[in-house]
Amino acid sequence: MxxxxxxxxxxxxxxxxxxxxxxxxxxxxxxxxxxxxxxxxxxxxxxxxxxRRLVRAAKAQLDTITMTSRAFRNDQLGPFARELAEFAGAEMVLPMNTGAEAVETAIKTARAWGYRVKAVPENRANIIVMGSNFHGRTTTVISFSDDDDARSDFGPYTAGFRMAPFGDLGAVRDLMDDNTVAVLTEPIQGEAGVIIPPPSFLPGVRQLCTENNILLIADEIQSGLGRTGTNFACDLWAVTPDLMTLGKALGGGIVPVSAVVGRADVLGVLEPGQHGSTFGGNPLSAAVGREVVQMLNEGxxxxxxxxxxxxxxxxxxxxxxxxxxxxxxxxxxxxxxxxxxxxxxxxxxxxxxxxxxxxxxxxxxxxxxxxxxxxxxxxxxxxxxxxxxxxxxxxxxx
Known part of the structure; x- marks a missing residue:
C-alpha cells in the first residue's frame, strides 16, 4: 500500500x-x-x-538538552552566533529554522531599517528582486515569484516588490528610487537551473546599493557554505552583502537551521517582541550548527x-x-x-x-x-x- x-x-x-x-x-x-x-x-x-562528526555533535546534545526557547538563554546559542558571525565576516546573527523563514526575516528587517534609519515614508518601502528567483514558498515570497506553479491561486499577494531580469544591472538601476530599501538576489540561481550572472553583475549591484544607501541581501541558502568551492558564492566576485540568508547545509542535514547574518546596525533595528521563532536558536540546532561552522573553517x-x-x-x-x-x-x-x-x-x-x-x-x-x-x-x-x-x-x- x-x-x-x-x-x-x-x-x-x-x-x-x-x-x-x-x-x-x-x-x-x-x-x-x-x-x-x-x-x-x-x-x-x-x-x-x-x-560522523555531525551525528556525534547531535547525539551529545540530545543527551543534554534539546529545547529551551528564546525566552531563556542556552549555553550553545551564544557561541554559535559568535562562531557563525566570525566565519561569515558579519557582526550579528539572527537564528531561524528554515530558509524561507530566513528570507522572510531579511525582508522584515530591511523594511524596518528603511523606515527607522533611512526614513522612508510609512508603507512606501520597496525591495528589488530578480526574475526566475527562488527564495521559498511562503505567501510573501511567492508574491514576488514568476513561477506559476508556486504562485497561481495563492493570492492576494504581498505588495512592495519590483522585479528585474537576473543579471541585468541596468534594469536594477532603473528600478531604484528613494524608497528602495534593499536588493534581494541569489548570487547564483539554483532552482532556475544553476544560472550564473555576468561577472560584472553582483559587483555592480553592490556599488549601486552603496551609492544609494540600499541594502544588498544575498540569498546564500543553496549557493553558500562551500557549494561553489568558496565559503559563499559572493566570494567568487569579492562582494560583501549587508545581509546574507543561510540555511540548508547549516543544519548538516540533521536539523533545520537557518540564519540571517550581517551588519549590526541593520539587524540591530529589531527589538524584543518584533520577530521571533519558537525553535529558532534551540540548543540542538546550535550545537549542530557549531560543528558545521568548525568543519567549514577547516576547509x-x-x-x-x-x-x-x-x-x-x-x-x-x-x-x-x-x-x-x-x-x-x-x-x-x-x-x-x-x-x-x-x-x-x-x-x-x-x-x-x-x-x-x-x-x-x-x-x-x-x-x-x-x-x-x-x-x-x-x-x-x-x-x-x-x-x-x-x-x-x-x-x-x-
Missing amino acids: DQEGTWLAHNYHPLDIVIHAGHGAWVEDVQGRRYLDCLAGYSALNFGHTN DCQANVRELAPRMHAGLQELADAGIGVVNFTHVGLWSGVTIDSGSGRELCERLAAHGVLAKDTHGHTVRLSPPLMMSRGDMDVMFEGLSAALHDLARTN
Whole structure:
C-alpha cells in the first residue's frame, strides 16, 4: 500500500524510490539497492549523509538538552552566533529554522531599517528582486515569484516588490528610487537551473546599493557554505552583502537551521517582541550548527570542491560534445544545471535512478546536479557513467 500517496498532501512528486539509509554520498532503498545521491537535499547534505562528526555533535546534545526557547538563554546559542558571525565576516546573527523563514526575516528587517534609519515614508518601502528567483514558498515570497506553479491561486499577494531580469544591472538601476530599501538576489540561481550572472553583475549591484544607501541581501541558502568551492558564492566576485540568508547545509542535514547574518546596525533595528521563532536558536540546532561552522573553517570540503570542479566541467563538456541530447550546461564548483533536448528532465531523472544515480529536474528540460561536497573521484565517475547511460536510454525512446 502506498502510504505516502494515501496520507500525504500531494505537494511533491517524488521518484518511486523508498530510501531507508544513507552514508556519505550514497543512500540505500528498502530493497537494499544503493544510489549515488546527486541532489544532496538541495545542498542541505553538503557534508553527506550521517556525517560522523555531525551525528556525534547531535547525539551529545540530545543527551543534554534539546529545547529551551528564546525566552531563556542556552549555553550553545551564544557561541554559535559568535562562531557563525566570525566565519561569515558579519557582526550579528539572527537564528531561524528554515530558509524561507530566513528570507522572510531579511525582508522584515530591511523594511524596518528603511523606515527607522533611512526614513522612508510609512508603507512606501520597496525591495528589488530578480526574475526566475527562488527564495521559498511562503505567501510573501511567492508574491514576488514568476513561477506559476508556486504562485497561481495563492493570492492576494504581498505588495512592495519590483522585479528585474537576473543579471541585468541596468534594469536594477532603473528600478531604484528613494524608497528602495534593499536588493534581494541569489548570487547564483539554483532552482532556475544553476544560472550564473555576468561577472560584472553582483559587483555592480553592490556599488549601486552603496551609492544609494540600499541594502544588498544575498540569498546564500543553496549557493553558500562551500557549494561553489568558496565559503559563499559572493566570494567568487569579492562582494560583501549587508545581509546574507543561510540555511540548508547549516543544519548538516540533521536539523533545520537557518540564519540571517550581517551588519549590526541593520539587524540591530529589531527589538524584543518584533520577530521571533519558537525553535529558532534551540540548543540542538546550535550545537549542530557549531560543528558545521568548525568543519567549514577547516576547509576540507571547499578544497575537495576545488579539486573536483575541473573534472566535473570536463565530464559535462564530454557529454555535450557526444551528441546524446545535452544542449547546454552551467557549472560552478560541484553544482551544475544540464539542459536536454530529448525528453523531459523528469524522464532523465527516472532513467538516472534506474542506473543508480539520484538527481532532480527543474523547469521542464533541466536537471540539477548538486552532489555532497565530500564525494570522491570514484563517485564522480559513477555519476557520469549513470548520466551517459541515462541520456542514451532517453535518446532511444524519444
